[in-house]
Amino acid sequence: MTALLSINEVSKSFKTRAGVLHAVDRVSFEIQEGETLALVGESGCGKSTIALALLQLIGADNGRILFDGIAVDQARGAAKRRLRQQLSIVFQNPYSSLNPKMRIKDIVGEPLRTNAGLRGRRLRERVEQHLRDVGLGVEHMNRFPHEFSGGQRQRIAIARALALEPRLLVLDEPTAALDVSVQAQVLNLLRGLQHRLGLSFLFISHSLATVEYIADRVLVMYLGRIVESGPVEAVFAKPRHPYTQALLSSVPSKDPKLRGQFEPLEGEVPSPLSRPPGCAFAPRCPRVTTDCRTRPPELAEWTDGRQVACIRPLTGDAEHD
Amino acid sequence: MTPPALEIHDLKVRFPELGRVVQAVRGVSLEVGGGEIFGLVGESGSGKSITALSCLGLVPPPGEVSGSITVTGRQVVGRGDSELADLRGGTAAMIFQNPGTAMNPFLSIGRQMTDVIRIHRALDAGQARAAAEEAIASVHIADPGLALRKYPHQMSGGQLQRVMIATAMACQPRLLIADEPTTALDVTIQAQILRLLRELADAADLAILFITHDLGVVAALCDRVAVMYGGLIVESGPVERVFEAPAHPYTHKLLETVPEIGRGKRELDFIPGQVPDMAAPPRGCTFHQRCDKASTVCRQQQPFARQVHGDGNVACHHAAGVLSLDIISGQEAAS
Numbered sequence: 271m272t273a274l275l276s277i278n279e280v281s282k283s284f285k286t287r288a289g290v291l292h293a294v295d296r297v298s299f300e301i302q303e304g305e306t307l308a309l310v311g312e313s314g315c316g317k318s319t320i321a322l323a324l325l326q327l328i329g330a331d332n333g334r335i336l337f338d339g340i341a342v343d344q345a346r347g348a349a350k351r352r353l354r355q356q357l358s359i360v361f362q363n364p365y366s367s368l369n370p371k372m373r374i375k376d377i378v379g380e381p382l383r384t385n386a387g388l389r390g391r392r393l394r395e396r397v398e399q400h401l402r403d404v405g406l407g408v409e410h411m412n413r414f415p416h417e418f419s420g421g422q423r424q425r426i427a428i429a430r431a432l433a434l435e436p437r438l439l440v441l442d443e444p445t446a447a448l449d450v451s452v453q454a455q456v457l458n459l460l461r462g463l464q465h466r467l468g469l470s471f472l473f474i475s476h477s478l479a480t481v482e483y484i485a486d487r488v489l490v491m492y493l494g495r496i497v498e499s500g501p502v503e504a505v506f507a508k509p510r511h512p513y514t515q516a517l518l519s520s521v522p523s524k525d526p527k528l529r530g531q532f533e534p535l536e537g538e539v540p541s542p543l544s545r546p547p548g549c550a551f552a553p554r555c556p557r558v559t560t561d562c563r564t565r566p567p568e569l570a571e572w573t574d575g576r577q578v579a580c581i582r583p584l585t586g587d588a589e590h591d
Numbered sequence: 592m593t594p595p596a597l598e599i600h601d602l603k604v605r606f607p608e609l610g611r612v613v614q615a616v617r618g619v620s621l622e623v624g625g626g627e628i629f630g631l632v633g634e635s636g637s638g639k640s641i642t643a644l645s646c647l648g649l650v651p652p653p654g655e656v657s658g659s660i661t662v663t664g665r666q667v668v669g670r671g672d673s674e675l676a677d678l679r680g681g682t683a684a685m686i687f688q689n690p691g692t693a694m695n696p697f698l699s700i701g702r703q704m705t706d707v708i709r710i711h712r713a714l715d716a717g718q719a720r721a722a723a724e725e726a727i728a729s730v731h732i733a734d735p736g737l738a739l740r741k742y743p744h745q746m747s748g749g750q751l752q753r754v755m756i757a758t759a760m761a762c763q764p765r766l767l768i769a770d771e772p773t774t775a776l777d778v779t780i781q782a783q784i785l786r787l788l789r790e791l792a793d794a795a796d797l798a799i800l801f802i803t804h805d806l807g808v809v810a811a812l813c814d815r816v817a818v819m820y821g822g823l824i825v826e827s828g829p830v831e832r833v834f835e836a837p838a839h840p841y842t843h844k845l846l847e848t849v850p851e852i853g854r855g856k857r858e859l860d861f862i863p864g865q866v867p868d869m870a871a872p873p874r875g876c877t878f879h880q881r882c883d884k885a886s887t888v889c890r891q892q893q894p895f896a897r898q899v900h901g902d903g904n905v906a907c908h909h910a911a912g913v914l915s916l917d918i919i920s921g922q923e924a925a926s
Contacts (some may be wrong), residue, residue, distance in 0.1 A: 312777035313748075419865050420635075449634040449804065454848040454861035476777065479850035483859065506852060520778040522785070522807035524851055526830045529811045534782035538747055 272339060273300035274470050275324070275438055280333030282319050291542050293319040295494040296333070301438065306464065306471040308485035308502065310478060310517070312539055315491040317474050321440045324472070325359055337438070355385055358436035362443035364423035368415040374401070374426055375411040381433045400429040404459060421452035425459065432463065438470045445480060457484060478521055482506055490514050493542055493550040496569055500576030510576065510583040513551045549581065557582050594664030596766045596798030597623040597646060597683075602658040602668075604641050604650055611870040615641045615654070617822035625765065625796040628788065630813035630830070632803055636866050638822040643770050643802050647683055648675045663765050681711040684759030688771040690751035694743045701739030704758050711762040726761035727754070730787060749780035753787070760791060767791075770802045785812045806849055810834055815903075818842045821867055821877030824896075828903015838905040838912050841878050876908065884909045 282294040294316040301307045309317040323330040326342055335342045337353060345353050361367040368377055379397045382388045388396060398408045404425040415423055424444060431439055441460070445453040461484055464471060475481050481488055482502055489499040490511065498511040509515040516535040523529075537554045546552055552562040562581055569579040604616040616638040623629040633639045644650050646660055648667050660667040662683045667675065679685075687693050695703060704723040708714060714722060720739070727735035730753040743751060752772055759767055769788065773781040789812060792799050801813060809816050810830060817827035818841065826839040837843040847860040864881040867873050873880055879889040888908050896904040900912040 312779065421865065449866075450806075450845065451634060451848050451862035452865070454850070454859040457850070458859055458861065477850075478778075479852045479854075482852055482854070483850045483856060503855070516779060518852060520782040521852060522782070522805070522811035524807050524810050524834060524846060524849060526810040526834050534786055535779045536783075538749055538780060539777075 274303045274305075274338060275301040275472070276334075276336040277320070277324070278334045278336070280320070280323060280330045280335060282316075282323055282328065282330050286543070289543050292494050292545065293542065294323070294330075297491075297494075297496055298333075299489055299496070299499065301470050301472060303437070304464070304468050304470055305487065306473055306485045308473045308475060308481040308488045309491060310475055310481055310488060311491035312476060312517075314493070314539060314542060316494040317491055318442055321359065321442050321472065321474055325357060325440065326353075351385060355434040356437045357440070358431040358434065358438070359440040359442060360424070360427050360431045360444045363447045364420060364427050365447070367427055368423055370415050373412050373414060374406075377415070377426060378429045378433055381430065385434055396433070400433050401426075403432065403463065404429045419452070420448050421455060424448060424456050428456075428459070428463075432467070435467070436469070438472065440472045440474070442474045443476070444473075446475070446477070453480075460484065478506070478518060490517070493539060493545060495550065495579065496577065497551065497579050498577065500572075500574070504574070504576060508584075510572075510578040510585070511551075511580045512555050512557050512582075512584060515584060516554075516556075549579075557584075594661060595622050595624045596663055597621075597800060598659075598661045599642070599646070600659040602642060602645055602656070602660060604638070604645060604657075605655045607653055607655070608870070613870045614822055614872060615869060616645070617872070618658075619819070619822075619824055621817055621824065621827065623766070623798040623800055625798050626792055627815065628792050628799040628801055628813045630801050630803060630809040630816040631819060632806060632809050632816060633819035634804055634866060636869065637819040638869075639802050639819050640770055642819070643685070643768050643800060646766075646768055646800065647679050647685055648672075649679075649685075677711065680707055680759070680764075681762050682764055683766040683768065684762065684764040685768040685770065686752070686755045686759055686772050688774050690748065690755045690772075690775075691743060693755060694751065696743050698742075699739065700741050700743065700746070700754055704739065704754070704761060707758050708761050722761050723757075726757040729760060729791075730754075730757045732757070747780075749776055749784065752776065752784055756784075756787065756791070760795065760797075763795075765798060767797055767799045768802070769799060771804070772801075773808065774803070774805070781808070788812065806834075806846060807851075818845070821872055822869060823877060823906065824904075825878065825907065826899075826903065826905045828899060828901070832899070832901040832903055836901060836912055838899045838903075838910040839878075839907045840882050840884050840909070876906075 278298050279296045280294060281296055284291045284293060311317050322328045324335055342353055375397050378400055379393055382393055382396050406425055445456050473485055485502050488502045488505050490497050492513050498514045509518055519532045535554050540546055548563040548565050549567050552558050567579045567581050569577050571577055599619055599621050602616055602619045606613040606615055619642055631639045645656055648670055650656050656668050662678060701723060705719040708719045708722050723739060724735040727738050732738045732753055773784050788799060791797055813830050816830050816833050817824045820841050826842045837846055844862050850859060862881050867877060875891050876889045876894050879885040894906045894908045896906045897913050899905050
């Protein structure tokens with residue numbers, strides 16, 4: 271079976287006055303039909319750049335992005351239209367991603383008019399259906415974005431993204447701007463829609479707890495490269511890369527009894543303009559060896575479907591620590 | 592007996608708008624002592640940030656503030672800018688969510704820090720520089736001399752937040768108000784900043800009022816916590832008690848809705864509906880429209896704060912673990 275999305279050795283760098291910034295460096299992964307892949311990492315790790323390259327909002331320097339077997343940067347004419355219909359995105363901030371001058375029916379209806387060519391009653395019926403799908407009543411059709419709360423706006427953005435019945439939905443931090451009580455509603459909605467419509471998700475987030483809830487597989491990035499990937503449960507239960515472990519233990523627990531049980535990671539992410547010669551995580555790593563500082567680790571495939579880029583991976587067993 | 596670093600009594604803040612009045616804070620009382628980190632937690636629009644701003648007399652016009660706020664015994668409510676000048680950044684300092692926007696991009700870190708230090712402490716330029724360097728070192732920035740020569744754009748968000756904390760600490764405050772100081776930071780950096788704040792509270796006997804929407808951060812950092820909803824404190828108490836045995840249905844629900852690592856794919860609980868419009872807060876308990884325990888009394892009467900078993904207060908007619916029917920404070924009922 272071929273993957274719905276296949277990203278192969280994709281790199282993207284930006285020229286800046288201070289030098290060349292390697293935002294994404296030889297990243298490869300696949301998303302299967304109906305699967306949710308989460309991309310996690312801290313600011314500047316390249317996760318949003320991948321989403322933008324995938325949607326052809328920026329061009330990648332190298333590598334191939336295949337969607338359903340078609341190279342996204344080569345598609346022209348009708349093929350490109352079809353790609354645009356099958357790939358969609360929901361952005362982080364529903365306050366800036368909805369045009370304040372447009373009514374809800376026009377926001378959700380715009381892709382249906384421009385890409386599917388719908389008009390009149392058929393357009394109206396489709397808009398009503400997509401609003402119902404995200405739990406909004408048809409009485410909202412003629413209202414403007416400012417009349418809605420953050421959670422409702424994100425529902426509108428999701429309705430718009432689903433209007434053309436895409437097969438892959440990119441979710442770039444879809445709940446980061448929402449309150450916790452509303453975040454839960456939106457996450458439940460997304461999971462329900464996925465089950466019903468058989469969608470694939472590329473879920474970009476820095477919130478690990480959210481990732482555990484929604485994703486099947488997770489890909490951890492650090493400074494433009496993948497450091498670890500695998501099924502969410504396995505990676506979160508027994509991280510093998512020291513960075514994944516640090517990321518997981520940095521998330522404050524709701525249990526006050528667990529406070530102060532770990533040492534926070536020292537230092538900060540190095541500038542992508544001056545990438546360390548060896549492993550990019552070496553300057554902060556508690557398990558660092560001299561070898562780590564000189565030899566960049568390759569992303570190695572393990573037998574259990576996981577990948578790790580580390581010379582001294584954690585096995586998760588106490589005796590190896 | 593020395594007065595507490597911060598004492599708020601029956602604080603109310605109203606914003607008159609065209610044809611309506613938004614009641615942002617509707618009767619908040621709390622106390623924070625030296626060395627204590629007090630978490631004020633709530634969702635957008637709960638009134639937590641306005642409560643924080645009130646402590647330094649920084650409520651923007653047309654806000655009307657009433658009640659009492661004392662910082663080390665000094666009254667803040669009703670005082671003008673000139674009377675509060677030595678309090679702001681002196682006795683009581685504040686740090687914000689976005690450290691980048693709180694600094695002047697045209698001036699070096701050193702210049703901005705020494706300016707503030709010289710306003711509040713009788714030091715000459717050289718001494719102020721030394722105090723700034725010492726403060727920078729105390730927040731664990733390597734090479735303080737170099738840091739002072741940098742400009743804000745040359746630093747990361749985490750470093751800038753350290754600079755903000757250093758600037759605040761250089762003026763030897765008794766109270767630090769931290770409004771979502773780690774929300775814009777990555778988790779590994781957040782963990783560092785939280786540890787730093789704990790260290791400072793312990794070392795300098797500093798009182799910290801920590802505003803956040805993140806319950807995990809409260810659990811990791813705070814000693815006591817107050818949960819705000821609709822301009823009121825609905826529950827307060829020691830962090831262990833509130834998190835282990837939440838008495839208010841809102842606190843309980845809030846804890847349930849937060850996804851936590853290790854819970855897997857279990858369906859997330861959520862709070863139906865949305866926060867009320869504070870220009871027309873609902874009658875009775877503010878939370879009753881979203882509460883699954885709501886009864887007739889909840890729709891008609893605003894609940895008083897009552898003492899809870901295991902310390903703390905709760906304002907709910909159906910609260911779990913209420914010690915007695917004694918009314919702790921009747922002030923909420925009056926509003």
